[in-house]
Amino acid sequence: VVTFNDITALKQEQQRYRDAYKELQSVTLKLVFAEELAQKKLAADLHGSLAQILSLAKVKLGELQPAIQNEQSRQQIQQITELVGQANAAVRSHIFELHPPVLDDFGLLKALEWLVEAMRQRFGLEVRFKRDGLPPALDEQLRSTLFRAARELLINVAKHASVEQATLSLAYGERTLRLTVADRGQGFDPAQIERDWGRGFGLFSIRERLGYFGGEIKIVSARGKGTRVTLTAPLTPAARE
Numbered sequence: 001v002v003t004f005n006d007i008t009a010l011k012q013e014q015q016r017y018r019d020a021y022k023e024l025q026s027v028t029l030k031l032v033f034a035e036e037l038a039q040k041k042l043a044a045d046l047h048g049s050l051a052q053i054l055s056l057a058k059v060k061l062g063e064l065q066p067a068i069q070n071e072q073s074r075q076q077i078q079q080i081t082e083l084v085g086q087a088n089a090a091v092r093s094h095i096f097e098l099h100p101p102v103l104d105d106f107g108l109l110k111a112l113e114w115l116v117e118a119m120r121q122r123f124g125l126e127v128r129f130k131r132d133g134l135p136p137a138l139d140e141q142l143r144s145t146l147f148r149a150a151r152e153l154l155i156n157v158a159k160h161a162s163v164e165q166a167t168l169s170l171a172y173g174e175r176t177l178r179l180t181v182a183d184r185g186q187g188f189d190p191a192q193i194e195r196d197w198g199r200g201f202g203l204f205s206i207r208e209r210l211g212y213f214g215g216e217i218k219i220v221s222a223r224g225k226g227t228r229v230t231l232t233a234p235l236t237p238a239a240r241e
Contacts, residue, residue: 029212033141043098046091054088108143109135112170115151123158126165133172136235142213146179149206153181153229161185177233184226190219
């Protein structure tokens with residue numbers, strides 16, 4: 001007895017689902033990149049206006065202080081100077097959170113070096129940074145994606161791994177770029193990411209954005225044995241040049 005089942009309709013429905021998913025993914029990523037562009041513009045505006053004004057105000061207050069004879073007034077000016085300095089530091093911190101200028105001015109390598117120092121100052125996390133190979137010029141969106149992914153992963157280490165040290169590695173090959181964040185912390189069950197949308201959203205978002213460039217994310221972790229997350233992205237001919 002031979003039985004045949006016509007699954008044409010099923011295959012067509014599966015293809016429509018795949019096409020719809022790809023279209024949704026494309027629209028979502030375009031929205032993400034548009035948001036990043038807006039953040040970049042806002043960071044540039046803050047740097048060129050408010051941060052400059054606060055810096056100048058601090059300098060002017062410093063010049064005014066020696067001319068004040070009244071001790072109480074001098075103390076008040078000193079307090080105001082300190083407040084202006086704190087406001088300036090807060091604005092610059094927000095600028096770097098939105099879009100660090102070093103990423104556009106000096107590239108991914110220097111931005112990651114800045115990130116290492118920022119993690120130490122903000123979270124007390126000592127990050128050992130290693131690189132291999134000569135850095136190529138990268139597409140702006142890919143550069144931003146890799147930087148934000150590295151920041152997201154290191155913040156995860158600082159908040160959840162229960163360690164004070166981590167390793168950040170950046171390796172350039174002939175055709176691919178590999179970025180790795182590793183720690184020896186408490187680890188987790190990677191399968192939980194797929195089961196728990198809320199907890200795994202950051203890693204899920206990184207995977208989706210890397211997939212847009214033809215890249216991938218690999219997670220190796222176990223409870224009590226630390227975590228290693230490796231991001232791989234292909235280098236386009238233009239980037240290799």
